[in-house]
Amino acid sequence: MAKVPETGSNPPVSTAHSSSRDSMPRTILDATAVARIVDRIAHQILEKTGGAGDAVILGIPTRGAYLARRLAGRIQTFEGIELPVGSLDVTLYRDDLRLRGVRPLEETDLPSVGIDGHLVVLVDDVLFSGRTVRAALDALGDLGRPRAVQLAVLVDRGHRELPIRADYVGKNIPTSLAESVRVRLSEVDGRDCVELDPEEGDR
């Protein structure tokens, strides 16, 4: 992996008013902003797919699965249609298992309609190297043949290692490789927010 040279004193790229200390996580999006973004992506899905008639929403665990459910919930509120929603664990398709060791599997729960001939909207919290999405595309190939696949992410933090792009982006957050982006959702973390942590996380 190409590592961008980083000196500890460099401020994060996107900092507008960096009054907080460098070692503290910085909140980029608060709960209201997260809710607005989910609403917007729900509208965008409806718009871009012409009413989302044959769409199936699949979230990538852990947080992508909750986002998928929220999106489906908002779409139901706006249009009164109940889209099939599920989760797709891609751990067994990852290319870094040997590098980083096995990790626990998450829930895979496909809607009963299946994915054959449907428009699958993949949902994840953060788009980074693109390797998770690649794994998800491989997994989808084993599950059936969707009519098309689209990708929705809450945060795009850049640094792609594969030719992958999202169809729906909540927020572009320019980052350095040394930083980590933490998405917190009330279902797992007790609150909604997105934080930028100057310390490298486990991703």
Place this chain on the structure above:
Amino acid sequence: MNRHLLSAADLDRTSATAILDTAEQMDKALAGREVKKLPTLRGRTVVNLFFEDSTRTRTSFELAAKRLSADVINFSAKGSSVSKGESLKDTALTLEAMGSDAVVIRHSMSGAPHRLAGWIRGSVVNAGDGTHEHPTQALLDAFTIRRRMGRLEGLRVVIVGDVLHSRVARSNVILLHTLGAEVTLVAPPTLVPVGVEAWPAAVSYDLDAVLPKADAVMMLRVQRERMSASYFPTQREYSRRYGLDRQRLARMPDQAIVMHPGPMNRGMEIAAEVADSVRSTIVEQVSNGVSVRMAVLYLLLGGGEPA
């Protein structure tokens, strides 16, 4: 998880639960799919080294490894250089030289997998050694109970029959105790092993007294091939006192399940109508076995190079 799976005692509660949870997710990941295959162990080689006859365990391991895209080599003692007198060590080193990442071994001698683990660099999975242990059977039994009953903690599991010769019973007692279940062994006094007081299980000689409080009843096969002496007067008498028939099934609580590791002696330890009843999990145990073995292989081999 350790590099090998030799004994149910290798697993503490956390790692045992992790295997069961992984098996559950494996099952869901493959449910209703057209392509029942995952790429996870592509390029890994698993050797099934079977010195003893087996249908379900060998095919179960083979299927588990293949569903994870590993290459599988089946090796049975018959028709191999073992019949020319090759030692276990030489056989193992030969297989390792061909680049195996894991060896699944079944052997009639207790302790053979432990010896093997000291000789080769890859992982060793015990698929049954003599009268000692059969840890993946215990895992699939625990998985089956947990699935049917929703939990293991505090459940009462009764294991009935030839405990003396049963590696299934030994592994199950250890694992079920680790996972918080209460185990009662029921057997004729001649088929209870010496030193059973030290096992984390109660012992009874009266099946009828134990059945009304059981959540799961596991019947063991009477292993005629391991019996050199006569442990009970006649088959008929054994069946009368320790066989599970319809009357005994009726004494069990309504939701309690009947298990058998297979192969069954129908009419001996278990009546045909009990084996085929809705309370029986015998067929389920077989399909759960594949998921559990996939979980074990994934956790042993999925990560970095075996040390």
